[in-house]
Amino acid sequence: MSEIVVPADRVADRLDEVRIVDTRDAWEFEGIGHVPGAVSVPFDSFRADEHAAEDGAGGESGGSGAEESGDGQGMLPGADAFADLMSEAGIENDDRIVAYDDTHGVFAARFLVTAELYGHDPERLHLLDGDFSAWRLDHETTSEVAEFERSTYEVDPPAETPLVGIDAVASATDDPDTVVVDTREAWEFEEGHIPGAVRLDWRELVDDETRGLKPRAEIESILDERGIAPDKRIVLYCNTARRISHTYTVLRHLGYPDLAFYEGSLTEWEADGRELETGA
Structure with a gap:
């Protein structure tokens, strides 16, 4: 798999x-x-x-x-x-x-x-x-609950993760080799977004009929239109880091090698008094 x-x-x-x-x-x-x-x-x-x-x-x-x-x-x-x-x-x-x-x-x-x-x-x-x-x-579904013995799961965070902080995001807005991507809806983006961000509503990559991903070629076309290219560093954010999780997973699936995950997202950005850009 x-x-x-x-x-x-x-x-x-x-x-x-x-x-x-x-x-x-x-x-x-x-x-x-x-x-x-x-x-x-x-x-x-x-x-x-x-x-x-x-x-x-x-x-x-x-x-x-x-x-x-x-x-x-x-x-x-x-x-x-x-x-x-x-x-x-x-x-x-x-x-x-x-x-x-x-x-x-x-x-x-x-x-x-x-x-x-x-x-x-x-x-x-x-x-x-x-x-x-x-x-x-x-496919088959069930109401029977499978029983599993408690395990001893150990958390061991890797030395390097895709997480980036607020200052790194601010620096990325001026980097021509980086694309800052806002995965929220259009109205949210227009009300305020990180300066220079590109909007990509996470749902744009989902087929409403199948409820799964759109065909790969269609997704790649959407990403290409927004300048979200595999040879760029992609920094993702939304409001509270939920929606970027889906886009991050899809881009990993497509083989994007350099992905950054702004966990603080716009909630932290606004709370820190950072500049916002408005409009489409």
């Missing part, structure tokens, strides 16, 4: 080889059903502040959600909390993980990014192409 974003058919054929993580709310996992063998790890459980972002597909609330510790961790839950969460789910450090949600993959992508930042091998982290609504059209 070499791709970062994997088709449902391939996952269905390998359910006994991977750990499936369902990032929907617990009531959805229990009441609606889930992918066989999945474990429930709701979005709020790996978020530092569950009130920081709205859980709808449309957007995130700007403002006061992110941590103001100055450590660049943004909305990450903390190493000990994440280790305990993974241990409780029975996930081992060397497990191959496939995550999904029912919101085109944006919450599942956030889980994968969090796992990568805490040291899980990124080559063993995968996003289900499509979401639960797409899966259930062609």
Whole structure:
């Protein structure tokens, strides 16, 4: 399973080889059903502040959600909390993980990014192409909850991660070899964005009918139009670092080699009094 974003058919054929993580709310996992063998790890459980972002597909609330510790961790839950969460789910450090949600993959992508930042091998982290609504059209679901023994998951953050701080982002705005990408909706971008940023709503890369990614050629065309090229350093931000998780995962899937993840995002940028640009 070499791709970062994997088709449902391939996952269905390998359910006994991977750990499936369902990032929907617990009531959805229990009441609606889930992918066989999945474990429930709701979005709020790996978020530092569950009130920081709205859980709808449309957007995130700007403002006061992110941590103001100055450590660049943004909305990450903390190493000990994440280790305990993974241990409780029975996930081992060397497990191959496939995550999904029912919101085109944006919450599942956030889980994968969090796992990568805490040291899980990124080559063993995968996003289900499509979401639960797409899966259930062609594949089996269940209401039976699989039982897993508690593991001893150890967090070991790598020496280098894609995380960048606010000063690095400010410097990137003047770098001709870097593209700063705002993954929010058009109206949010127009109200205020980091100067020089290019807008790419994360949903532009998703097919509303299949609920998975658009065809690769179509995605590459969209990225090319915005100047988001593989030979550039790409710095991603949104409001509270949820939506950039999906775009980051897609760009990794496409083989972009130099990606930066601004975890503080616009929440931190505004709180620090940095300049905003308005308009389309």
